[in-house]
Every structure is written in C-alpha cells, then in structure tokens.
Amino acid sequence: MAIMWRLSLSYLRKNKTQNGFSTLLILLSTLLVATAVIILANTGNLFKEMHDRAHGSHQILSFEKDLNDPQAVYDWWQEQEHVDVSPLLQYRTLSGITFDGLDIPNLYLYMIDTPAPPWDVDKLIFASGLQPTLPEQGSVWIPTSMANSYHIAIGDTISFRAGSTNLNLTVSDIVVDVPYGAPFTNTARVWMNPTDYQQDVQALAGNDNYMFGIHFDDYSTNSRYWEKYNLEHDVPFLETKMEFESISSFYLIINQIIGFIMIFLGVVMLVIALVTIGFTISDAILANYKTIGILKSLGLTSHKMIGTYVIQYAILSLVAILPGLMLSVWISKPLMSISVSSLRAGGDDIPMQGIGAALLVSAFLFALVLLFVMLYANKARHIEPVQAIRYGMSEADHIRIAQRMNTPFFRAIGFSRYPVSVVIGFRNLMKNIRSSALILLLTMMASAVLVLGYVVVTSVSGIYQTAANWGYDNANIAAVVVNKSHFSLDKLEQVLEQDNRIQNVGWQGNTSGVIRPDTSINTQSQSTSLFLSVLDGSYDQLGFENLRGSNPRLENQISIGVNIAKTYHKDLGDLIDIYIEGQKRTFVITGVYQAIANMSVSGRITMDAMHSVNSSYKDVDVVFINVNDPVQVEPIVHALNEQFKDSTSVVTQKTLLDSVYAEAADILVYPMTLIGLLFILVTFIIIFSTCRISIRKESRTYGIYKSIGLTSSQIRLSIAMGIVILSSIGALLGIVIGIYVLPVLLELVLSGYGIVELPLILNWAGILLFACLTILAAAYGSWVSSRVIRHSSPRNLVIE
Known part of the structure; x- marks a missing residue:
C-alpha cells in the first residue's frame, strides 16, 4: 500500500499541469450536470409554491363583450362546492405608459378598482413585506413582471395614457400577481385606489369591465362544472376564459429550455471528460511503458499498478467534484432568479430544491470516473517487462504503428x-x-x-x-383595441379605406370554442376549450402560415393548432365538431399550424363562419394593416395613434413582438x-x-x-x-x-x-x-x- 501511495503522489507531482487540467475538466463536468439537475428539479416548483401561497386561480373569466351578466355568473360560481372565487374585479383598459422619459406604447393595462381584503383567490404577495389594505390615494400597485421589464421601483412615478390626458401615479408597492404576472407578457393588472379609479378612470369614455378568478380543489373536474353551467343556463358562457395552461406556460418555458439544454450538454461534456480521462491514462501508461515494465520486473503486481491510478484519480475527483457541486448551487440561483424573477417578492430568497439529486449525481460521477480509470488502467496488467524495455510499448502496438506508418x-x-x-x-x-x-x-x-x-x-x-412561423401574423401594423366601448369600427374602417398608402386590412376578433369528446370511444376524456381566431379578411394576405395545408376561406373551413390536431388525431381533410356559443358547427380541416400563443390549443375560422352562429357578431380585438411602402409604416402608426388614442394602441409588428x-x-x-x-x-x-x-x-x-x-x-x-x-x-x-x-x-x-x-x-x-x-x-x-x-x-x- 505504501508503494501505491508513493507512486500515486509521484504521478501527481510529476504531471502537475496535466493533472490540474484533468481536475478542472471533472469540476466543469460536475458543475454543468449538477446545475442542470438543480434547474430541472426546481422547474415548476417555484411556480407551484407561489401559486399555492396565493391560492391562485385556475381560470380567469373576463367580461368585455356584454354577452353574459358578470354578477350572475359570479354568483353561480360562488355557490359551487369545492370551488373558490376571487372578488369580482371592476376595471378599465388603458394602453401605454411613460416612465423615466421613455414612451412605452405596447403595454396593455387592466386598471383595477381594488376591492378591500380578504380575498379567497389570487392573493397578492407584496415586495415590501407589508400587507396594505388598499393603495393609498395617488398611488398604485404594479406586478413584478412590469417592474422587472422596465426597471420600475417603489416610489417611482408612472405616467399612464388615459385618452387625451396623462394620469400620473406613484408606485407604492410591487406585487406578485400570478395570473397576470408571467414574464414575456405585455399585459398587466394595475391596482388603483378606489377613489382614484372613480375620479380618474371612470370619468373616461367607455364602460366598466369585470373579471374574476376561479380556483378548483381539483382542477381536472373543471369541465364538469362547465357542463353543469351550460345545462342550467339558457345562454352559454360567451366571454373570454383564460385557462391554467396559459397562466403557467410562460412561467415554465424558459427554465424548461435552459434545463433541457444543460442536462443534454452536461451529459455530452461528461462523456467527453470520461473518454479524455481514459485516453490520458492510456497514453500515460504508454508514455511510462518502460518504467512500468521495470517496476513489474522488480515485483510490483498488476493490481497494485492499477491501484496507483485509481488512488491518483480518486484524489483528483474529490478535489474537483466537491467544489463543482458547491459552484452548481451558487450558479443555479442567479440562473433561476433571472427566469423566475416575476415570482419573487422583494428580497425573498429562492427556495432551492434538488440538492439531494445533485449530490447523488455527484456521487455517481465519482463512481463513474473510478470505473473508467480501472477499465483503462487495466492495460497495465498486460505489460510485459521485456517488451516494455525494448519497444517502449507492447510488441503488437509497435508492429501496428510501424505497419500504419509504412x-x-x-x-x-x-x-x-x-x-x-x-x-x-x-x-x-x-x-x-x-x-x-x-x-x-x-x-x-x-x-x-x-x-x-x-x-x-x-x-x-x-x-x-x-x-408567421410562431403562429403570429406578418402584417406591417397592428391596431389593438383597448377600449371597446369607445371604439368605432365604422370610423376606423372609413379612415383606412380613404388612405391610399394602405394595401389591405384584416379585422380580427376572438371567441371560445368547445370540442366535446366522442364518449363512445373514450368516456374518461374531457371537453377542450380552444381559442378561436375570427378574421374578416384574408389570412394569407396578412401572413398567417400553416405547417400543412392552407388557411380557411369558406364558412365551413378551419385551420387548427398542432396540439388540437395531436389530441384529437385530426389531419387535413378531416371533419371536426366545435361548439361555438352553444351551437354545434362542423368544419373541414384545411390547415394545421403551430403557435406559441395559447399553446396551439386554438383554431382559425372566417367571419362568415362566426356569422352563421351569431349574425350580429362585430367584436374586434385587433386590426391588421399592410402598407404599400414599408417607409410609410411609422407615419401611419403615428397618425392613427393620434386619431384613435382613446380606444386603440397602434404599433408596428416589430414593436409588438419585441415588447414580449x-x-x-x-x-x-x-x-x-x-x-x-x-x-x-x-x-x-x-x-x-x-x-x-x-x-x-x-x-x-x-x-x-x-x-x-x-x-x-x-x-x-x-x-x-x-x-x-x-x-x-x-x-x-x-x-x-x-x-x-x-x-x-x-x-x-x-x-x-x-x-x-x-x-x-x-x-x-x-x-x-x-x-x-x-x-x-x-x-x-x-x-x-x-x-x-x-x-x-x-x-x-x-x-x-
């Protein structure tokens, strides 16, 4: 044993640079793999922890179309067992802010008339650590997503665009608002003092809108409640419903991407590290072939020779893996804090999970290194002293190299x-x-x-x-309607028709559809609510693309998202039954597209298809505009913003996407x-x-x-x-x-x-x-x- 230790220490001293690099290589492999494990272990946990802490909603119902009575719907949900609801929130929508001298037009705000606590659902978590009852007069609470995106702090003053005037309010607190606080979003709920809301927002043209959140004890049962709602009401729910998948997706997607890439590349680096260690040992044996042969001729056994390399790399691995593990914890925190900053309230520390898994991975890495060391060091067993002294390698290797070079x-x-x-x-x-x-x-x-x-x-x-490949339009300009009660579709249409700089226009609204499963095939499956885009215009002219097939042109045609196609095993030419406003419509699938918005649980239909259900449908959320000359985009945007600033926010496509x-x-x-x-x-x-x-x-x-x-x-x-x-x-x-x-x-x-x-x-x-x-x-x-x-x-x- 003493000889093994002396030889091992001799190798460590003799090859300091090479051993130092081998140690660093093992450290980096440990760092990357352990960091990936910690990030993956924490993916979803931070969101779940905050969602549970806030008793977050699984669905958000918004009432902006005057198609359902918000109070009646709210009262019905309050009566249901195993369901909790948030207060019925009254709000108006505004668009755009000015902060620190910077105009931010593409920010869509729900200005909330803050109700007094307590709340059963979507409780706000305050960054200040306090629990104020209401915002003080002249101040607002804003979500972490908005504060982080534009570097807004408590005490800063924000100028809100309120029609033809500006509303200056001070940020008194920053809150974690789970349903509307996800990163990469341009919508936010701003919580106002009730007096400020009545004096400054309700005085604006338009009507109040309402929303509330629903929390289910068991989210998987939500379709049963909706079926019960439809049976008990003559008019189905026709307003906007935001699902839990949409609420959670943008919280999780970045960590999923980062974690998946890091775990894959960590494994790749680990394989490279192990192979490199193997080559290092193999070549070290070859470089010391004569020395090993002499030692074996003096009586050193093969087991002891292998043991010297095992001891050497066990020491190097311990020196590398322990710091690598500690560094992985240290590096994981900032990586996660960047991607989940909107879930952190103030200076709250991120609760780290997955440390145990990282320890197991590190132990496995240590064992794997020693296993590879023994496998490669086993070559020393076959060294013949006479061949080693004569050739500096085995005779077979000497002959093979000579033949290769000749x-x-x-x-x-x-x-x-x-x-x-x-x-x-x-x-x-x-x-x-x-x-x-x-x-x-x-x-x-x-x-x-x-x-x-x-x-x-x-x-x-x-x-x-x-x-277009992400599921969006490819139009030059988007005019987003932010105040529907004050929006004049006829006036905007007239202005656009008279402007010879404009090439074509599309008017897009949205509605909800329901796909009911075939109970004869699967009695356990549930209904699916999907987002339906309704377009008065040409999808093709506005740049909407499909993975397969084409966009709908006729009343009975539809293009569906890939997740709907996958869930219901549908493809081009198939028929699909969708309930719109409670009425069943059968569509021919003409296209399948991908869209990150709504996770491709969506479809595209024509305005004619919507009119077959509701002949008076005129709901417009956004107007897409193409121009003849791209140079004219900015002047047109400026002119339309000035003329329709009370009801719409007009931005270029680049501005719209960059903000997200x-x-x-x-x-x-x-x-x-x-x-x-x-x-x-x-x-x-x-x-x-x-x-x-x-x-x-x-x-x-x-x-x-x-x-x-x-x-x-x-x-x-x-x-x-x-x-x-x-x-x-x-x-x-x-x-x-x-x-x-x-x-x-x-x-x-x-x-x-x-x-x-x-x-x-x-x-x-x-x-x-x-x-x-x-x-x-x-x-x-x-x-x-x-x-x-x-x-x-x-x-x-x-x-x-």
Whole structure:
C-alpha cells in the first residue's frame, strides 16, 4: 500500500499541469450536470409554491363583450362546492405608459378598482413585506413582471395614457400577481385606489369591465362544472376564459429550455471528460511503458499498478467534484432568479430544491470516473517487462504503428514531396489516431453548442422576422383595441379605406370554442376549450402560415393548432365538431399550424363562419394593416395613434413582438454564454492535455528534427497547423449538427408549448464566427502544450 501511495503522489507531482487540467475538466463536468439537475428539479416548483401561497386561480373569466351578466355568473360560481372565487374585479383598459422619459406604447393595462381584503383567490404577495389594505390615494400597485421589464421601483412615478390626458401615479408597492404576472407578457393588472379609479378612470369614455378568478380543489373536474353551467343556463358562457395552461406556460418555458439544454450538454461534456480521462491514462501508461515494465520486473503486481491510478484519480475527483457541486448551487440561483424573477417578492430568497439529486449525481460521477480509470488502467496488467524495455510499448502496438506508418498512403506523405511543416503536422495526427479522433469529436461538439446557442438567441430576439412561423401574423401594423366601448369600427374602417398608402386590412376578433369528446370511444376524456381566431379578411394576405395545408376561406373551413390536431388525431381533410356559443358547427380541416400563443390549443375560422352562429357578431380585438411602402409604416402608426388614442394602441409588428420576446432573449443569453464558455475552456484543456501527451511520446522524433536544423517554432507551428486543420473539419461538422440536429431536441421541449418546428434565423457570419472560436481554442491549446519543445535541447529530447 505504501508503494501505491508513493507512486500515486509521484504521478501527481510529476504531471502537475496535466493533472490540474484533468481536475478542472471533472469540476466543469460536475458543475454543468449538477446545475442542470438543480434547474430541472426546481422547474415548476417555484411556480407551484407561489401559486399555492396565493391560492391562485385556475381560470380567469373576463367580461368585455356584454354577452353574459358578470354578477350572475359570479354568483353561480360562488355557490359551487369545492370551488373558490376571487372578488369580482371592476376595471378599465388603458394602453401605454411613460416612465423615466421613455414612451412605452405596447403595454396593455387592466386598471383595477381594488376591492378591500380578504380575498379567497389570487392573493397578492407584496415586495415590501407589508400587507396594505388598499393603495393609498395617488398611488398604485404594479406586478413584478412590469417592474422587472422596465426597471420600475417603489416610489417611482408612472405616467399612464388615459385618452387625451396623462394620469400620473406613484408606485407604492410591487406585487406578485400570478395570473397576470408571467414574464414575456405585455399585459398587466394595475391596482388603483378606489377613489382614484372613480375620479380618474371612470370619468373616461367607455364602460366598466369585470373579471374574476376561479380556483378548483381539483382542477381536472373543471369541465364538469362547465357542463353543469351550460345545462342550467339558457345562454352559454360567451366571454373570454383564460385557462391554467396559459397562466403557467410562460412561467415554465424558459427554465424548461435552459434545463433541457444543460442536462443534454452536461451529459455530452461528461462523456467527453470520461473518454479524455481514459485516453490520458492510456497514453500515460504508454508514455511510462518502460518504467512500468521495470517496476513489474522488480515485483510490483498488476493490481497494485492499477491501484496507483485509481488512488491518483480518486484524489483528483474529490478535489474537483466537491467544489463543482458547491459552484452548481451558487450558479443555479442567479440562473433561476433571472427566469423566475416575476415570482419573487422583494428580497425573498429562492427556495432551492434538488440538492439531494445533485449530490447523488455527484456521487455517481465519482463512481463513474473510478470505473473508467480501472477499465483503462487495466492495460497495465498486460505489460510485459521485456517488451516494455525494448519497444517502449507492447510488441503488437509497435508492429501496428510501424505497419500504419509504412503503408503506401503514408509513404506518399514524405519530406521530399510536401513542405516539412505539412508532413510533421500530418504525421503527428495520424500517428496518434485516438487523440486525433477525440480532438475531432470535441471541436465538433463545442462548435455545435456555440452555434446552437447563437442561433437560438438570435432566433428569439429576431422573432419579428419569422413571426408567421410562431403562429403570429406578418402584417406591417397592428391596431389593438383597448377600449371597446369607445371604439368605432365604422370610423376606423372609413379612415383606412380613404388612405391610399394602405394595401389591405384584416379585422380580427376572438371567441371560445368547445370540442366535446366522442364518449363512445373514450368516456374518461374531457371537453377542450380552444381559442378561436375570427378574421374578416384574408389570412394569407396578412401572413398567417400553416405547417400543412392552407388557411380557411369558406364558412365551413378551419385551420387548427398542432396540439388540437395531436389530441384529437385530426389531419387535413378531416371533419371536426366545435361548439361555438352553444351551437354545434362542423368544419373541414384545411390547415394545421403551430403557435406559441395559447399553446396551439386554438383554431382559425372566417367571419362568415362566426356569422352563421351569431349574425350580429362585430367584436374586434385587433386590426391588421399592410402598407404599400414599408417607409410609410411609422407615419401611419403615428397618425392613427393620434386619431384613435382613446380606444386603440397602434404599433408596428416589430414593436409588438419585441415588447414580449426581447426579455426572453436577454434571459437566454446568460446560460448560453456560460455553456459556451465552458465548452471553449474544455476544448482548450483537452487539446492541451492530448497534445502534451503526444509530444512527450514523440520527444525523440522532435529531438532529431531539432538536431538536423528545424527550429522549435517551426516544429510547434507544424503541430498547431495540423490541429487547426483537424479542428476546422470538426467545426464545420459542428455547424451542421448545431443547425440541423440539436434544434430537434429543443423541439421536443417546445412541442408541449405549441411549437413543433423551431423557426430559426441563420446569420451565417455570426455562425462562422462562433464556430471559429472552437478553432482558436484548439490552436491555442496545441501551441501552449508544445512549449516543452522550445525549452528542451535536442540532446535532452533524444535522451527522453
């Protein structure tokens, strides 16, 4: 045992740099895998904890169309058992704020007449830590999502656009408002003092709207209550209903994406780390072949020889894994705090879960490292002392390398045919096939990771370029109706018809539809409520796209979201029965599309289809406008905003989407940058280690090169050139994988949110730039590792 310890410590002291890099490699693998486990373990838990704490709603009913009596509906739900409801909230809608000198037009606000507590559902969690009864007069409470997006703090004054005037109110508190506080949203509930609401908001033109939240003891039973409601009322519920899936989806999607990417890439890095450790041991055995042979000839057994490597890497693994585990906890907090900041009240610390799972993963990693060490160190068992002393390797390996280097192909790569630098670089790669294969694999994966991160971030930040592929329109301008009671459809239509700069217009409303399951097939399934887009105009002209098929044009046609198609096994040409305002309509499916909004639980129908149900339907939520000349977009937006500022908010498509997805892109930058930097660092470490080993094995050859007149710089440049060529091949393969293979993994995550084909924006200049970072890391790693050639004399190199 004493001999094993001495040999292990000797190896640790002798190869300090290489052992240091191996330790760092294990640390980084632990860091990435443990961080991914913690993030995945916490995904959903933070939302669930806050939803339970607030006794959050599962459905939100909004009354803006005067199709149902809000008080009657509210009273009915209050009477139901195993159901809790929030207060009936009275509100008006406003659009746009001015804060800190910045005009923010694309922010849609529900100005709430705050009721007095207590509330049974959707209790507000206050950032200040206090529990005020009502906002003080002249002040408001705003949600964390709004405060975080625009960096608003308690005590700041916000100017709200209220028709032709501005309403200045001070932020007295910031609240976690679960139903309307998700990140990446441009809607928010602003809680006002009742006196301010009556004096400043009710005085505006228009009527009050109402909403309330419903919390079910068992959410899966909600369809039974709705069936009961429809049986007991002559008029079905025709207003807007927001489902729990829509409430929770944007809280969870970013952590799902980050966690999934990190766990996959962590596993990839772990595999690379283990293979690298195996190669390091294998090449270390080869480099010390004679020494091991001499030790075995002196009586050291194979078990003890293997044990020296196990002890060495057990020490290195412990030194690496424990800090890696602690760093993973430290790094996980900021990553999660960025993506779930809207669920944090004030300085509340994030409750960490998954530490136990991370400990188990770390223990498994430690065991896996030792297992690989024993597998690769087992080669020492087969070392024959005589062959080791004679060849410096096994006789079979010596013959195999000699045969490989003497094939006609290798003989053709001679000093007489090609420049010396080319031959040296090429022979270095081909004589160390396993190391070259590892470098190729590593640079390929590192390039793929960097390219994937860059493409994902640019695709989300530039979503306006691929809006139609995310389920949105592709019109130049959107005029969103924020005050329906004061909105004049006829007046806006007249203005648009008289403007010769406008090419075409589409008027879009929405309604709810219900798909009832076929009880003869499945008696356990429940009804599905889906969001129906109703368009008076051409879906094609406004840029709405489908994955398959076409948009509806006739009264009996519909295009459905992918999740509806998947749930009910529907495809093009199939018939689907949908209940609209209580009336059954049968549609022919002409298209299937994907949409992140409403998680693709939606459909598109024509205005004629809606009129077949309700001939007086004129509800319009947004007007899409295309112009003849894109230069005229901003002037038209400005003119329409001035003319219809009391009822609509007119913005460009880019402004509309940026207000929602710019924050998502910013959040993705941090974890993607961390992963990219780790892979660049790993690329450098592994290439440094493998090159250092191969240089040590070829020390005699390089000594001969120096003795015949080659300089250290020439030899080092030749080695680096070979590595650059090999890593360039790996980077090119990585580009293909990063663009065409890895996004498929993201689609597995996003499919549940309504996106089955990830719309990518390919900026080839940026892609090539990020792929080149891998090549630079590889080149630098090989160059640094070859410094030993510069500091050694030809005589010493030959002696070694």
